[in-house]
Amino acid sequence: MSPRRQKRQKEAIIRRHIVRTSRLGLALLVLGAALARLVSCATASRPGPSYVIAGAEIADGTGEPLRRGRVRVVGDHIAAVGDFASDPGERVISGDGRVLAPGFIDIHNHSSEGLQTDPAAETQVSQGITTVVLGPDGESPWPIADYLAERRSKPAAVNLLTMVGHATVREKVMGNDFKRPARAEEIEKMAALIEQGMREGAAGLSSGLEYEVGSYSETAELVALSRAAARYGGFYMTHIRDEAGKTLEALAEAIAIGERAPIPVQISHIKLGTVGVWGKTPEAIALIEAARTRGLDITADCYPYEAWHANIEVLVPDKRYDDPASVSRALADVGGASHITITNCRAHRDYEKRDMEEIARSAGITPVQLFIQIVREGGADVIGHSMTPEDVLAFYRQSWVMVGSDGGIGSEHPRGAGTFPKVLGRYVREGHLFALPEAIRKMTSMPAARLRLADRGRIAPGFAADLVLFDPATVIDRSTFAEPQMLSRGVQLVIVNGQPVWDNGRPTGVRPGRVLGATERAARP
Numbered sequence: 369m370s371p372r373r374q375k376r377q378k379e380a381i382i383r384r385h386i387v388r389t390s391r392l393g394l395a396l397l398v399l400g401a402a403l404a405r406l407v408s409c410a411t412a413s414r415p416g417p418s419y420v421i422a423g424a425e426i427a428d429g430t431g432e433p434l435r436r437g438r439v440r441v442v443g444d445h446i447a448a449v450g451d452f453a454s455d456p457g458e459r460v461i462s463g464d465g466r467v468l469a470p471g472f473i474d475i476h477n478h479s480s481e482g483l484q485t486d487p488a489a490e491t492q493v494s495q496g497i498t499t500v501v502l503g504p505d506g507e508s509p510w511p512i513a514d515y516l517a518e519r520r521s522k523p524a525a526v527n528l529l530t531m532v533g534h535a536t537v538r539e540k541v542m543g544n545d546f547k548r549p550a551r552a553e554e555i556e557k558m559a560a561l562i563e564q565g566m567r568e569g570a571a572g573l574s575s576g577l578e579y580e581v582g583s584y585s586e587t588a589e590l591v592a593l594s595r596a597a598a599r600y601g602g603f604y605m606t607h608i609r610d611e612a613g614k615t616l617e618a619l620a621e622a623i624a625i626g627e628r629a630p631i632p633v634q635i636s637h638i639k640l641g642t643v644g645v646w647g648k649t650p651e652a653i654a655l656i657e658a659a660r661t662r663g664l665d666i667t668a669d670c671y672p673y674e675a676w677h678a679n680i681e682v683l684v685p686d687k688r689y690d691d692p693a694s695v696s697r698a699l700a701d702v703g704g705a706s707h708i709t710i711t712n713c714r715a716h717r718d719y720e721k722r723d724m725e726e727i728a729r730s731a732g733i734t735p736v737q738l739f740i741q742i743v744r745e746g747g748a749d750v751i752g753h754s755m756t757p758e759d760v761l762a763f764y765r766q767s768w769v770m771v772g773s774d775g776g777i778g779s780e781h782p783r784g785a786g787t788f789p790k791v792l793g794r795y796v797r798e799g800h801l802f803a804l805p806e807a808i809r810k811m812t813s814m815p816a817a818r819l820r821l822a823d824r825g826r827i828a829p830g831f832a833a834d835l836v837l838f839d840p841a842t843v844i845d846r847s848t849f850a851e852p853q854m855l856s857r858g859v860q861l862v863i864v865n866g867q868p869v870w871d872n873g874r875p876t877g878v879r880p881g882r883v884l885g886a887t888e889r890a891a892r893p
């Protein structure tokens with residue numbers, strides 16, 4: 369018997385008892401019924417412990433064709449899928465004309481701080497995201513145990529996992545003296561910290577080899593540290609050493625780390641980010657395909673934009689930020705200074721949201737001089753419009769490429785609020801890049817498999833009730849480079865662990881998100 373039915377039966381017994389005991393009871397019964405109606409009105413907008421979503425086209429996350437059916441949620445999990453009758457009195461949510469999919473899992477998300485200040489995570493749940501993976505690009509919270517304990521005590525609307533960051537532990541061990549290869553005893557200490565992070569619940573090791581701290585590491589260091597993560601069942605997630613002229617070499621290094629450790633590898637935000645490598649997708653794809661054919665477990669994620677977002681220094685791979693020749697070459701590599709927009713510059717707020725060519729012109733200096741000045745004065749964050757749509761789409765077509773935002777709460781790049789609806793609206797509906805079930809697979813079961821989340825990413829009995837109901841005819845991103853926080857449209861209902869966090873264009877205020885990962889994996893065979 370369902371808890372709901374039990375409760376009703378109990379109420380009926382109590383009512384009968386009242387009627388028998390006194391005439392006053394009758395008055396009480398009337399009052400009680402009125403109260404019950406009031407309560408049921410108040411809870412009608414929020415599904416109770418058991419409810420059915422009926423009439424939707426189910427994309428179950430596996431890539432199988434859509435099929436019409438019903439899904440029953442009991443508590444925090446999916447209890448039934450298919451064609452069944454509702455229990456009398458069971459709440460039924462109409463999914464007519466819409467698609468019901470597993471909640472989207474964002475495998476590259478920068479919300480580790482955002483979740484503290486904005487646990488409702490409106491820009492995330494409005495896209496259908498129900499789980500975020502934090503700590504990418506080599507930088508993670510530390511200690512992992514403290515961070516996860518805080519997230520457990522102050523839950524957010526979404527579930528989360530975290531990686532342990534390579535740069536984070538490298539700085540712990542090497543302090544400010546990180547601009548060199550690490551010594552053997554330092555690598556040992558880093559490995560011990562990574563093992564600690566894994567024991568405390570991290571999902572794997574992340575690196576950001578294009579960034580300052582990680583860039584000085586040698587391949588052998590990363591192999592040793594990957595081994596530490598692999599001992600605890602983790603995977604290696606990497607922002608590779610170069611996303612410009614040496615992308616192919618950097619991909620080869622990531623594959624070598626996977627082979628030598630050995631460890632599954634996730635290439636973060638795969639791209640070809642400079643003019644010199646545009647169009648080299650066949651070569652990049654062939655490298656990864658060859659590794660996969662050799663039996664290596666290599667996958668990647670990709671965001672649906674032709675522009676990246678990082679600090680201004682990444683433009684100059686040889687790190688000679690003061691050298692006009694190096695800087696000039698770097699600006700030419702991305703197609704010119706007009707392709708670089710400043711998003712955040714502490715020393716010059718007036719530069720923000722403007723491109724470097726325009727700023728330089730109005731200041732009466734060259735873009736090269738402007739770059740050197742900005743770095744000297746403390747740097748800036750920039751958006752670089754330096755990928756081609758053809759390359760982005762070519763990567764997306766690969767069966768081993770999943771959707772990941774590289775965004776998060778408060779992102780200054782539109783990917784933070786628009787990634788998943790953009791793929792569904794522009795790539796699937798408008799561009800017919802691939803079929804809807806395949807897009808959903810790239811957002812759900814694929815990242816779940818990479819994260820070894822055995823009970824997420826699919827709509828099937830026993831799986832966690834992380835669900836998204838959206839209108840395939842209207843779902844669309846609205847965030848832009850000028851207004852990166854604009855919420856997406858077309859996602860009607862988002863459910864996390866059985867509870868709605870987003871309903872009809874509004875957050876519900878409920879925060880059922882959990883910390884997922886090692887501890888949960890161990891707890892659930």
Ligand SMILES: [Zn+2]
Pocket residue numbers: 505576607636637774
């Ligand atoms: Zn990155």
